[in-house]
Amino acid sequence: MDRIFSGIQPTGTPHLGNYLGAIQNWARLQEQSSSVLYSIMDMHSLTMPKEPAVLRRNILDTTAAILACGIDPKKCFLFRQSLVPEHAELAWILGCLTNVPRLLRLPQWKMKCTSQNNEGTVGLLTYPVLQAADILLYNGQLSEYGTILACGNISFDRLKVYRLWSTHVPVGEDQVVHLELAQDIAQHFNKKYGEFFPVPKAILSTTKKIKSLRDPAVKMSKSDPQKLATVSVADSPDEIVLKFRKAVTDFTSEVTYDPVSRPGVSNLVSIHAAITGLSIKEVLHQSAGLDTARYKMVVAESVIQKFAPIRNEIKKLQEDKSHLIKVLEDGAEKAKELAAPIYQEIRRLVGFQ
DSSP: OEEEEEEEOOOSSOBHHHIIIIIHHHHHHTTTOSOEEEEEOHHHHTTSOOOHHHHHHHHHHHHHHHHHTTOOTTTSEEEEGGGOTHHHHHHHHHHTTSOHHHHHTOHHHHHHHHHTTTOOOHHHHHHHHHHHHHHHTTSOEEEEOSSOOOOSSEEEETTEEEEOOEEEEEEOGGGHHHHHHHHHHHHHHHHHHOSOOOOOEEEEOSSOOOBOSSOTTSBOOTTOSOGGGOOBTTOOHHHHHHHHHTOOOOSOOBOOOOTTTOHHHHHHHHHHHHHHTOOHHHHHHHTTTOBHHHHHHHHHHHHHHHHHHHHHHHHHHHTOHHHHHHHHHHHHHHHHHHHHHHHHHHHHHHTOO
């Protein structure tokens, strides 16, 4: 049986790139698998400085947005990472199997360390190990049987049978190297302590990476200093129209798709296709005869229609903080039920008990 795990950092209300690249896919995956876990990665958020009050608010705002986008706690476990302490405990064990040079080569370390004046913290360096722990912690399920049966990925301990689940992880292109690290760590653990972890597999998003509306050479980001570069799922219709009207394109008026030669227009086409569910070819066919100025408004209107009900639902959910907290706490209790027996076996394997 496949188990799906993914997480998102609590940066407040997600932007268009988060929605199209991850959350929209999450909603689809919860309908396709009976074992799905989604986590608000509050421990990861500490790798970049945060005021406690801001972090608390961002956790609830992110939760409200995820629920408003269609994530259903009845179909998945939605929980806050720090409420399941096994994540951090397993990260320590896995960190002791991971060499520092491998972490120093990761592109995110180089980029974020530079942004912190080359004074990156230990947490910033090792957070990919915590990501590996996030994934592998749910990579097994302990069951007891009256007799021992042998089939597939099953290992044995007397009459206890550990049915290993193949964990699938939805990731964007920029996170593939971190999943590869998790795969290597799992294999290293298996070599040292015996076969226990299946190697996690990636589920790559089919959506093209959404780029900044002001600089199509970089991806859309909430930290972008240009306010017109990023569209939030909670933006008003007027804000969305303004941002798309100011989107950088080029001097050719025809709508075409050529990410290398025409990155700005191609980014709009990618957004239009992803938000409507159409193919690139279908979008181009519908847009024949439009100049880029008019096409920007077509894309803006598609985004407005998609986000209008989400925006309204976010406002409702934000008014009920106790509900949001309960959703995360209930999800954490269920996640613990899955994590605890797996982590106890890991403790036994490494010699803690």
